[in-house]
Every structure is written in C-alpha cells, then in structure tokens.
Amino acid sequence: MMRRRTSAPGRAILLALAALLIALAPAAPASAHAVLLATDPEDGAVLDTAPETVTLTFNEAVQPVGDATRLVDAAGTDQTVPATASGTAVLIDLPDLDDGAYYLNWRVISADAHPISGVLSFTVGAGTAPAAPPDTADTEPDRPWPVQTVNALFYLGLLVCCGSICFRVAIARELAPTRPRHRLVRATGTLAILTAALAVPVGALDLAGLPPGRILDPGAWTPTVQPGALLTLTATAAGLGLAYAALTRRRGRSSDVLALTGAAAAAAAPILIGHSMAFGPRWLMVAADAVHLAAAAVWAGGLAGLLVLFRNLARERVGTDDAAVVVARFSTWAGITVAALGAGGVAMAWAIHRDWDGVAASDHGRALLVKVALVALAMSLAAWNRFRLVPLIRGTGAAAALPRLRRLVRAEAAVVAGVIALTGVLVNLPPGGDEPAPTPETPAAAPAAIALRADLGGGEALLEGTVDGTGAQSLMLTLTGADGLPLEPLEVPSISATLPERDFGPLDAQVHHFGPGEYHCVIDLPLAGTWELAVQVRASAFESHTAVLDLTVQ
Numbered sequence: 001m002m003r004r005r006t007s008a009p010g011r012a013i014l015l016a017l018a019a020l021l022i023a024l025a026p027a028a029p030a031s032a033h034a035v036l037l038a039t040d041p042e043d044g045a046v047l048d049t050a051p052e053t054v055t056l057t058f059n060e061a062v063q064p065v066g067d068a069t070r071l072v073d074a075a076g077t078d079q080t081v082p083a084t085a086s087g088t089a090v091l092i093d094l095p096d097l098d099d100g101a102y103y104l105n106w107r108v109i110s111a112d113a114h115p116i117s118g119v120l121s122f123t124v125g126a127g128t129a130p131a132a133p134p135d136t137a138d139t140e141p142d143r144p145w146p147v148q149t150v151n152a153l154f155y156l157g158l159l160v161c162c163g164s165i166c167f168r169v170a171i172a173r174e175l176a177p178t179r180p181r182h183r184l185v186r187a188t189g190t191l192a193i194l195t196a197a198l199a200v201p202v203g204a205l206d207l208a209g210l211p212p213g214r215i216l217d218p219g220a221w222t223p224t225v226q227p228g229a230l231l232t233l234t235a236t237a238a239g240l241g242l243a244y245a246a247l248t249r250r251r252g253r254s255s256d257v258l259a260l261t262g263a264a265a266a267a268a269a270p271i272l273i274g275h276s277m278a279f280g281p282r283w284l285m286v287a288a289d290a291v292h293l294a295a296a297a298v299w300a301g302g303l304a305g306l307l308v309l310f311r312n313l314a315r316e317r318v319g320t321d322d323a324a325v326v327v328a329r330f331s332t333w334a335g336i337t338v339a340a341l342g343a344g345g346v347a348m349a350w351a352i353h354r355d356w357d358g359v360a361a362s363d364h365g366r367a368l369l370v371k372v373a374l375v376a377l378a379m380s381l382a383a384w385n386r387f388r389l390v391p392l393i394r395g396t397g398a399a400a401a402l403p404r405l406r407r408l409v410r411a412e413a414a415v416v417a418g419v420i421a422l423t424g425v426l427v428n429l430p431p432g433g434d435e436p437a438p439t440p441e442t443p444a445a446a447p448a449a450i451a452l453r454a455d456l457g458g459g460e461a462l463l464e465g466t467v468d469g470t471g472a473q474s475l476m477l478t479l480t481g482a483d484g485l486p487l488e489p490l491e492v493p494s495i496s497a498t499l500p501e502r503d504f505g506p507l508d509a510q511v512h513h514f515g516p517g518e519y520h521c522v523i524d525l526p527l528a529g530t531w532e533l534a535v536q537v538r539a540s541a542f543e544s545h546t547a548v549l550d551l552t553v554q
Contacts, residue, residue, distance in 0.1 A: 034110035035059045041122050050097035050124045054104055056090040060111050064090055065208055066223045068107035068117075072504075074100030076527060099125030103526050105504055107209055113226050113273065115207050119507055121526065147206045150199050152421040155270065157191030158236060159293070159420055162267040163301015164188065165243050169256045171333060172305060172326045184308055185247065189240045192266070196233040199273075203229050209503060228272040239266025267297045288343075295341035300420060302330050302337075303413040310406040327405065334382055341375070366544060367422060374419045381412040450475075454535070454547035458482035461535050461547040463521075470526050470553055477511070477519040479537060486517025490538045495521055497531045497551075506534075525553050 040055040041047060064083035069092055072078040083092045083106065090108060102124070107117040164185050204221035205214055214220045243262030249255045271289050309326060385408055452463040459482050465475035477495070479487040492513060498505035509523035525531055533549040 034062050034108065034114075034116055036116075036118060039120055043120050044122070046123045048125070050094070051122070052094060054092040054094060054120065056092070056106060056108075056120070058088050058090070058108070061085065061088055062090060062108040062110055062116070065107040065109060065115065068105075068209055070105045071095075072103040072105065072527065073097075074102070078105075078502075097124050101526070103504075109207050109224070109226075113203075113207070113228065115209065117209065117506070119505060119526075121524065146202050146212045147199070150195050150202050152423075154192060154195035154199060155423050156417060156420045157188045157195060158240075158266060158269070159297040159300045160304050161185055161188035161192055161240060161301070162243075162263040163297040163299065164304055165247060165259055165263040165301070166298050167302045167305030167330070168247065169259050171302060171330050172309065173256075182248070184304060185244060188304075189244060192240060193233075193237050196236045196269075200225060200229045200233060226273070232269045232272045235269035235272065236266050239263065239269065263297070264294065267293050291340050291343065295337040296420070296423075298333060298337045299341065300413075300416050302333065303409055303416060306330060306409050307406075307413060310402070310409070313402065324402070327402070331385065338379055338382065366542070369542060371419055371422045374415055374422065378412050378415040378419065381408055381415065384408065385412070450551065452533075452549040452551060454549050456480075456487075456535075456537060456547045457539060457543070457545035459487055459545075461537070461549070463533065463535070463549050463551075467551070467553060470528055472522060472524045475509075475521045475523070476514070477521055477535065479517045479519075487537070487539070488517060490540065493519060493535055493537045495523065495536075496534050497523055497525060498534075499527055499529050499531050501529050502527060505531075509533075525551070528553050 035058060036056060037059055038057045040057075041051055062085060064085055067080045069081050069083040070078045071081050071094065079095070081092055081094060081104075083090055085091075090106070092104065092106065100123070102122055104120040104122075105117070106120065107115060110116055161184075168185070201215050201218070201221050202212070203226060204224040205212060207224040207226070208221055210220055239262045241262070243259045243266065246255045246258035246262060268290050270293060271286055306327065385405055449466050450464065454461050456479065460480045462478040462480070463475055464478070465473065467473055477493065479489065479493070481487040492511050495509035495511055496506040497509070498507075504527060507523060507525070509521045512520050514520045523533075529552070531551045531553060533551055535547045535549065537545050537547075539545060
C-alpha cells in the first residue's frame with residue numbers, strides 16, 4: 001500500500017512558486033553579454049599621428065584571448081599585438097606605425113564565457129587601403145558545433161544518470177536492484193564524465209577561435225581554459241562517483257542519503273558554466289537554475305527508469321502490481337517536477353532577457369522558444385499519462401494500460417531527450433545579439449557588377465552591386481518570398497562578413513530600407529579574398545532565415 005506525504009511536495013511547490021514570484025519582482029537590469037561601448041581611436045578615424053595604444057571599452061570586464069589580437073597593415077600582412085585587461089577596458093599596445101590604413105582584429109571573452117570579436121579600422125596620415133594579403137593563415141573561423149555537441153551529450157548523460165539514481169532510491173525503492181538499471185547509471189555517468197572532460201579543451205579552443213583539430217596542441221588552448229569548466233568536471237566526477245559507490249552498497253538509509261547527495265551535487269555542476277554566474281541577482285539565478293536542473297533530472301531519469309521497468313516487466317523480472325505502484329508514484333513526482341521545472345525556467349528566462357518582446361530577437365531567445373515548445377509537447381504527453389492511463393493502472397486495468405503507457409513514455413522520453421540536447425546548445429549561445437564595433441559609412445566606387453543569389457527559406461536573397469577591389473562596397477539586397485512577392489521582414493535584415501581564409505571578422509554592414517523587399521547596404525571589405533556574407537532575416541516572430549553569399553574581392 002502506498003503512503004503519500006503531502007508536506008514534502010507542498011514545500012517543494014511553495015519553494016518553486018516563491019522563486020518565481022521573487023524573479024518577477026522589480027530588479028536592476030542585468031547585462032551579462034559584453035557589448036563594446038567605445039573605442040579610442042574611433043572606428044574609421046583618420047589620425048595625424050600614429051597612436052601608441054588602442055583602448056576598447058566594454059559594459060563589463062572582459063578577458064583578452066591570448067594571441068588573437070592582430071594588426072593588419074596596408075601591405076596586407078599582420079602581426080600579433082599584446083592586449084591587457086584593465087577593468088572594463090582592454091588596452092592594446094601598438095608598434096611604431098608608418099602612414100597607411102590599419103585594421104585591428106580583436107577577440108575577448110565575456111563574463112558569461114562567450115567569445116566576442118570584431119575589427120577596428122583607422123588610418124594614419126594619407127593611408128591607402130590594404131593590398132591582397134599573403135595566404136599564410138593557419139586558423140579557421142569559429143565553429144560552435146563541437147562545443148554544442150559536447151554540451152548536449154554532457155547534459156543528456158548527466159541528467160539521465162542523476163535522475164536514474166533518484167528513481168532507483170526514491171521512486172522504485174521496493175524493487176530489488178537489477179543489473180540493467182545499474183548499467184544505465186554506469187553508461188550515462190561515464191558519458192557525463194567523459195564529455196565534461198572533453199568540454200575543457202573543446203571550450204577553450206572555441207574561445208580562442210581555433211579549429212577542433214588543434215585539440216592535440218595543448219599549448220594552443222591551455223591559456224583559454226576556463227576555471228568553471230574544470231570545477232564542473234570535478235563536481236561531476238566526484239558527485240557521480242559518490243552516488244554510484246553508495247548505490248552499489250548494501251541497501252540502507254545512509255546509502256540512500258549518500259546516493260541522493262552525490263546525484264544532487266553532480267546535477268548542480270552545470271551551474272558553474274551556465275548563465276547563472278553572469279546574470280543577477282546571482283542568488284536567484286543560482287537557486288532557479290538548481291531547481292530547474294534537479295527537476296529536469298528527476299523527469300528525464302524517471303522516464304529512463306520507467307523504460308527499464310517496462311523491459312523488466314516484459315521479461316517477467318517485475319510483477320504487474322509492483323510496476324503499477326512505481327508508475328503511480330512517479331506520476332506524483334512528475335507533477336511536482338513539472339511545476340518546479342516551469343518555475344525555475346521562467347525565473348531564469350526573465351532574469352536573462354527581462355524584455356519578453358525581445359526574446360525572439362536573438363539566437364538564444366529563439367532556441368529558448370523552441371525548447372518551451374518541446375517542453376509543452378512533453379508535458380501534454382505526461383498529462384495524458386497522468387490523468388488517463390495512471391488511474392487505470394491504479395485500478396483493475398493495469399495489465400491493459402501498461403502497454404499503452406509504455407508507448408507514450410517512449411515518445412515522451414524522446415521529446416525530453418531533444419529538450420536536453422537543446423539545453424546543451426542554449427548554454428553556448430549569448431543571450432543577446434552580438435554588437436561589434438560600428439563600421440564607418442564611407443562611399444565606394446566600383447565598376448564591376450555582381451549578382452549573388454541564395455535560398456532564403458523557399459524564397460531568395462539577391463545581392464547586387466559593383467565591386468572594385470578592397471574597401472567600402474555599396475550593394476543592394478532584394479528579398480523575395482516563397483510566393484515570388486517582395487518579402488518584408490519584421491525588422492531590417494543584418495549582414496555580416498567574414499574572411500575564413502584569414503580568420504578575419506565579422507564585419508557588420510550598415511543596412512537601410514530602400515523599398516518593398518529592398519535594402520541598401522554599405523560594408524567595408526578591407527582584404528582581398530572570398531568573403532562569406534551572412535544575411536539574416538526575421539520573417540516572423542518565430543521564423544528566422546540565414547542566407548550565405550560568397551563574394552570574391554580582388
């Protein structure tokens with residue numbers, strides 16, 4: 001016979017609601033993603049005398065990335081220049097400069113451990129535009145997918161492992177331990193520890209702007225290793241090690257407490273590398289994140305535990321009555337975790353974005369909306385299980401209802417796995433849009449005509465104009481929808497240019513509305529080579545398209 005303690009669930013729900021109410025209370029604005037506020041000299045400045053130092057001022061303290069600050073001169077060659085942090089400023093020492101045009105490519109790490117880069121241009125005396133640079137670059141542009149993949153696998157392994165331990169100790173406590181359940185804990189725990197270890201060099205390579213192939217060169221990425229990544233690895237390994245050691249001991253209250261303690265410590269490890277440490281109020285973010293992670297672990301691990309339970313039931317290792325007891329108990333836990341998951345998630349989302357209207361304006365916000373949609377789908381499946389199938393299982397229809405429940409639990413588990421994977425992507429996305437240094441608006445004359453086309457969500461992006469060597473380019477962007485009519489997005493499209501062969505950029509274009517579906521663009525392309533122009537268009541509040549155009553500058 002099952003006994004319920006209403007006080008513990010009640011306290012959990014009250015705690016979650018209290019966190020939500022506190023989060024929605026007025027608070028000082030937070031801005032964890034660094035933004036460049038000013039430069040000295042200004043971007044595009046023409047100077048009578050050569051500066052000795054360039055100062056970049058941000059809205060928060062940042063950390064320059066090793067040897068990533070490079071100065072490109074009028075001959076197209078570049079050299080590494082030293083950069084040091086001083087409060088919210090970065091001071092870059094320059095060598096003695098001759099008259100000419102210069103481009104300073106800088107890269108820093110913000111407080112939320114995201115890389116930010118940009119280019120500052122200035123001219124000393126009667127400078128000329130840089131010539132074609134020699135092809136000596138040995139680095140590649142940013143590739144966030146390795147970090148996102150490692151993070152997704154880490155979250156999947158960690159949360160399922162911690163939740164499986166909780167399921168074993170607190171939900172399925174009447175059932176004798178079986179090898180498959182321990183195999184699940186071992187497999188997911190090993191995945192969590194290995195990916196936490198791999199995240200250290202992979203994250204450092206991403207911050208340094210280096211390709212994944214440089215992972216075998218520790219000297220390249222060691223300077224950008226983040227302490228939070230090392231602490232996360234330590235907390236994950238120690239917590240899961242303690243939990244597994246306690247889980248494999250002879251059952252007893254002390255073993256159960258140790259197992260849950262280790263699982264809780266490991267589940268909280270991602271707080272050290274997430275946005276919680278960069279947004280305020282910090283105590284609220286940490287508390288909300290802890291509740292969010294714990295609830296997600298119980299939900300994901302519980303679903304995994306149910307799948308193991310169903311397999312054991314099919315193999316007659318578990319009786320139908322015992323399975324019905326566990327399923328009914330998990331349904332109660334699931335209701336509590338859903339409330340805690342929603343409260344923690346809403347609290348963190350509000351603390352990060354503050355302005356709900358601007359959520360869809362960033363990659364982080366759009367990914368968050370997709371995550372919310374997936375969670376809503378999983379919750380609908382859980383609600384059907386809770387209110388339609390679980391009552392049958394508690395009654396006399398367990399034998400008939402359990403197979404139907406098994407199919408729905410599989411679907412719910414697949415959706416939750418997608419949510420966890422998306423969480424791994426979210427933690428690597430800056431909450432706000434990038435705001436690199438402004439690009440000077442200078443006229444350009446270019447006799448060579450271009451017409452570049454790319455698919456845009458079934459429509460087309462057409463970039464036309466004239467290009468004549470390096471320097472400022474004046475181009476016209478035309479957007480066409482899938483229906484063949486001019487496409488009018490919600491806001492002015494953004495265009496950024498990078499030169500992969502030189503790991504140079506991004507440079508942002510100045511884009512102005514010209515007519516229906518037409519935009520005038522001015523962008524400075526200082527170096528010769530094949531530039532990648534990324535055109536990002538917000539077709540609706542929930543739909544965004546990106547077209548990439550290759551533009552060769554001689």
